[in-house]
Amino acid sequence: MNTSQKVVVVTGASQGIGAELVNAFRKLDYRVVATARSVKPSEDPNVLTVAGDIGDPATAQRVIAETIARFGRIDTLVNNAGIFVAKPFTSYTAEDYANVTAVNLNGFFFITQLAIAEMEKNGSGHVVSISTSLVDHAIDGVPSVLASLTKGGLNAATKSLAIEYAKRGIRANAVSPGIIKSPMHAQETHAALGGLHPVGHMGEMSDIVGAVLYLDSAPFVTGEILHVDGGQSAGH
Numbered sequence: 001m002n003t004s005q006k007v008v009v010v011t012g013a014s015q016g017i018g019a020e021l022v023n024a025f026r027k028l029d030y031r032v033v034a035t036a037r038s039v040k041p042s043e044d045p046n047v048l049t050v051a052g053d054i055g056d057p058a059t060a061q062r063v064i065a066e067t068i069a070r071f072g073r074i075d076t077l078v079n080n081a082g083i084f085v086a087k088p089f090t091s092y093t094a095e096d097y098a099n100v101t102a103v104n105l106n107g108f109f110f111i112t113q114l115a116i117a118e119m120e121k122n123g124s125g126h127v128v129s130i131s132t133s134l135v136d137h138a139i140d141g142v143p144s145v146l147a148s149l150t151k152g153g154l155n156a157a158t159k160s161l162a163i164e165y166a167k168r169g170i171r172a173n174a175v176s177p178g179i180i181k182s183p184m185h186a187q188e189t190h191a192a193l194g195g196l197h198p199v200g201h202m203g204e205m206s207d208i209v210g211a212v213l214y215l216d217s218a219p220f221v222t223g224e225i226l227h228v229d230g231g232q233s234a235g236h
Contacts, residue, residue: 006029008032009035015183031047061114082104085146088143128175131158133178133232197229
C-alpha cells in the first residue's frame with residue numbers, strides 16, 4: 001500500500017459543494033474518500049465511496065475503517081454534510097429537530113472523533129467544517145434557528161478543537177458561507193437570494209471550494225471561521 005499520498009475524507013459528497021470538493025482535491029493528487037447517502041461508486045482507484053447516513057455512528061465507523069484499510073491514513077476531514085430547514089421557530093416539528101441535529105451535529109461529532117484519533121497517530125491533520133453566516137448575522141425573512149443552533153455549535157467546537165489539539169499537530173477551521181449557487185436553490189430564486197448579500201449576488205461553489213483548499217494549505221491557520229459570504233456577516 002502506497003501511503004505517501006495525502007488522503008481527504010469529504011462528507012455530503014454526492015452533489016453540490018461536496019462533489020466539487022472531491023474533484024478539487026483529486027486535481028491536487030489527494031486520495032479522496034467520498035461519503036453520502038446516495039454517493040455512487042467511482043471508477044477512479046484513488047476515490048473510495050462509502051454510502052450511508054452520516055448521522056448514524058455506524059456510518060462514521062465504516063467510513064474511517066474503510067479509509068484506513070484502503071489508503072492507510074487520514075490527513076484532512078471536510079465536514080460538508082448539512083441540511084437546512086427554513087421554518088418559523090414555532091413550526092419546527094420534533095422530526096425536523098431530529099433530522100437537522102442528526103446530520104449537522106451527529107454527522108460532525110462521530111466522524112470527527114474517529115478521524116482525529118487516526119490523525120493523532122501521525123501527529124498531523126486538519127478538520128474543516130462548513131458552517132453558515134446566518135450564525136453571525138440572522139436575516140429577517142429567513143428563519144434559521146435550527147441552522148444557528150447546530151452550525152453555531154460547529155463554530156464553537158471548531159475553536160475548542162483548535163486549542164485542544166494545537167500542540168499535537170492537528171488544526172481545526174470552518175468555512176462560513178453565505179447563500180451559494182448550488183442544486184438546492186432553483187434558478188428563479190437566485191436574484192432574490194443574491195439581494196440578501198451586500199455584494200448583490202450569490203456566491204459560487206468554487207468560492208467555498210477555494211476557501212477549503214486555502215485553509216488546508218495554511219499550516220499557521222487554526223481556529224479560524226472563514227466567512228465567504230459576500231459581506232453578509234459584516235453588516236448591511
